[in-house]
Amino acid sequence: MKVIKFGGSSLANSQQIKKVFQIVQADSDRRIVVVSAPGKRHSDDEKVTDLLIQLATSQIEGKYNEAVLEVILERYQEIYDELQLNSDVMNNIRQHFATLKESNLEPAYLMDAYKASGEDNNAKLIADYFTKEGLPAKYISPKEANLFVSDTPGNAQVLEEAYKELEYLQLEKDIIVFPGFFGVTKDGKVVTFSRGGSDITGSILANAVSAEEYENFTDVDAIFVASPKLVHKPIGIDVLSYTEMRELSYAGFSVFHTEALLPAIKKGIPVHVCNTNNPSAKGTYIMKGKVNSPSIISGIASSSGFVSVYIQKYLMNHEIGFLRKTLQLFEDEGVSVEHIPTGIDDATIIIRGEDATDEILDRIVHRLKVELNADEAHYERGLCLIMLVGEGMVSMVGTTARVASTLAREQINIELYNQGVSEVSMMFGIREEYEKRAIQALYDEFFGEEVEYEVVDK
Numbered sequence: 001m002k003v004i005k006f007g008g009s010s011l012a013n014s015q016q017i018k019k020v021f022q023i024v025q026a027d028s029d030r031r032i033v034v035v036s037a038p039g040k041r042h043s044d045d046e047k048v049t050d051l052l053i054q055l056a057t058s059q060i061e062g063k064y065n066e067a068v069l070e071v072i073l074e075r076y077q078e079i080y081d082e083l084q085l086n087s088d089v090m091n092n093i094r095q096h097f098a099t100l101k102e103s104n105l106e107p108a109y110l111m112d113a114y115k116a117s118g119e120d121n122n123a124k125l126i127a128d129y130f131t132k133e134g135l136p137a138k139y140i141s142p143k144e145a146n147l148f149v150s151d152t153p154g155n156a157q158v159l160e161e162a163y164k165e166l167e168y169l170q171l172e173k174d175i176i177v178f179p180g181f182f183g184v185t186k187d188g189k190v191v192t193f194s195r196g197g198s199d200i201t202g203s204i205l206a207n208a209v210s211a212e213e214y215e216n217f218t219d220v221d222a223i224f225v226a227s228p229k230l231v232h233k234p235i236g237i238d239v240l241s242y243t244e245m246r247e248l249s250y251a252g253f254s255v256f257h258t259e260a261l262l263p264a265i266k267k268g269i270p271v272h273v274c275n276t277n278n279p280s281a282k283g284t285y286i287m288k289g290k291v292n293s294p295s296i297i298s299g300i301a302s303s304s305g306f307v308s309v310y311i312q313k314y315l316m317n318h319e320i321g322f323l324r325k326t327l328q329l330f331e332d333e334g335v336s337v338e339h340i341p342t343g344i345d346d347a348t349i350i351i352r353g354e355d356a357t358d359e360i361l362d363r364i365v366h367r368l369k370v371e372l373n374a375d376e377a378h379y380e381r382g383l384c385l386i387m388l389v390g391e392g393m394v395s396m397v398g399t400t401a402r403v404a405s406t407l408a409r410e411q412i413n414i415e416l417y418n419q420g421v422s423e424v425s426m427m428f429g430i431r432e433e434y435e436k437r438a439i440q441a442l443y444d445e446f447f448g449e450e451v452e453y454e455v456v457d458k
Contacts, residue, residue, distance in 0.1 A: 001170055003032045003211045005180065005202030008039025008047055009219040010276035011122055014082035017129060020217075023279050024175065025135055029212065032169060032176045033137075034202040035126055037118025038075055048075055048118045056114035059100075060107045069097060076121055083129045093121045105189075108153035112182065112192045119179035119198060127177035137175040142183045142190075145169065147204065149183030149191055156183055156191040158204050158263065166208035178205065199260030203271075207263040214264050214271045221281040223248075223273055225447055226300045230439040235447060239285045240298055247389040247425045248301045261286065296399055297390040297446045302439055304432040305353040306338070306383040307361065308416065311368055312346040312376040322372065323347065329367055333360055339385075339427065341418045348416055350429070353381055383415060384432035386439065388446075389425045400426060406445045412438050 006020050024030045037048040051072050058065035073094065080090050100113060123139050130137035146165035149156035162183070169176055180198025182190055193200045199216060206214035222236030223245075240248075242265050264271055271286040316322055323340070330337050330349065339350040356364070361379045368377040393399050400419070407414060407430070416429035430438055 001031045001209055001211050002027065002029045002213045002215055003034065003202055003206040003209065004030045004215040005034040005198060005217065006036060006276060007198065007216075007218045008036040008049070010039075010217050011035055011037075011126070012039045012041045012045075014079050016276065017079065017083065017126060019276055019279075020126070021130060021133055021135065023217065023276065024130070025133075026279075030175075030215070031172075032178060032205055032209065032211075033126070034178050034180045034198060034205060035119060035123050036180055036198040037122055038079070046071075048072060048122075049115060051075075052114045052118050053111070056111045059114075060110060064101065073097070076125065079122075079125055083125070083132075085125070085128050085132060087128050089124050089128050092124065096121065109189050109191070112153045113190045115192050116179070116182035116190050119181045123177045123179040127175075130175055130177065135175055136173075137177050138172065139177050140169070140172075141179065142201075143188065145178070147183040147201070148186055149193075151185045151187075151189070151191065153191050154194065156193050156197075158183065158200070159186075162204070163208045163263075166205060169205065170209040197260075200263070203260050203263040206269050207267045210267060211269055214269050215274055216271060217274045217276045217279075219275065219277060220273075221275045221278055221283065223284040223286075223299070225298070226439055226443045227302070230302070230436050231443045234443060236282070237284050237298060238282060239287060241391055242286060242288055243424050244298045244389045244391060245286045247387060248299045250301075250387070296392045296396045297388050298392075299389050300386065300439060300442050300446070301389070302384055302386045302435050304382075304384040304435055306385055306429070307351050307353050307356065307379055307381050308383050308429065309349040309351065309361070309364065309368075309379045310346065310377065311349065311372075311374050313372070313374045314345055316346065317344050325372055326368070329364065329371070333364055335360065335364070339418055341416050350383070350385070350416075382432045383429050384435045384438075386428045386430065386435075386442070387425055388428075388442070391424060393423045393426070402445060403428060403442065406441050407438060410434070410437055410441045412441075 010016055010020060024033055039047050051068055055065060055068045055072065058068065076093050077090060096117065103110065105113060120141065127137040127139035146162065148159040148162040148165065150159060180201035182192040185191055202214055202216060223240065224234040224236055226234045228234060242261060245261060261271060268288045272283055274283040275281050311326065327337060335351055335356045337349055337351055341348050365377045365379060368374045388403065404414065412430055412434045414428050414430060419426040
């Protein structure tokens, strides 16, 4: 049995849904289909989820926007008409929104109920279409299936007991069409995962039914070794380890929600990233085990907008509790810390720029000097973190030197460097204005010739 998930771009209109049908029909092992809300049909279009957020916001603010509702209904009606469906599903969708409009849910739960509508209504349409085309399909909601999650609107976490509840899905004879992105609390309230959470739903279901494979269909042929926005036509990655994917997701790879793979990891289920528009492409497998690559590096990711807070104090290394007190100060100000490269007499605290205003940062610097007697403290915005990830780095000497030499040739100064003892990843900080040039240079250094990957120690 395979669990297969389709993203918003794969379900944006009737033409895409017809492709999805062909993909599901082509493999009898594809038994559970997790669907997203309709995405953008073209670059100037709006995602249905974004429209739903607008509609929910208007209701919460007491200015219900009928015009936005009509745009949403038109999207579903267009799909319904073009797929030539003849069922009550559109009437049910209209009634669903009428019920939401009259509901008295608290704002956070109302917002989640609206956001979940995108996936939920799309699943009903797709199940009807599959059945009409001769592939018997059954819509099953998270509520019916008991996909229990924590009572934390907008950031739901799956409850362990949900896996046992969902096991029965493997016994269903029909194709299951299951809406992604949300679950239900123990008392039946609809609560969503964080944005991009349809990936999480697919991973949860794959775990629950002990799937042979979790296929995640998107709009690219593979996960690329670097962002196509920064590198012209980068090569695809055949195989990644779970660890490598987690590191790359943190550093800016946007193919997966960073939490999405966790349920699959628990069961060692391979994840296959595929392209709805080119299903014959090899795609990328994300698997348990190490991956050997002649190029050492599996991927290069980058993320801008970081802030470095520099602290210098003579004999800092002899002062017991200094770092603890420093981190407590950041916690007091409500700022999350990302990295802490340290020296003997100094430390750099790396945070995300959106987590702190200049006013908060000024206050932090003042407190470091006054409360911790720092000899020097200041902050600097505009930092870009570049992450090089690869299981092979642990057994290869000279990788850091190659990176440093490559950036030096480009006249790019390394502001900071950090590497864990596992040597699966190394992080470099540079000024964000050099991001594109740095990524291109590193890509040329490590991927000048296409490489092949193989799984070892599976």
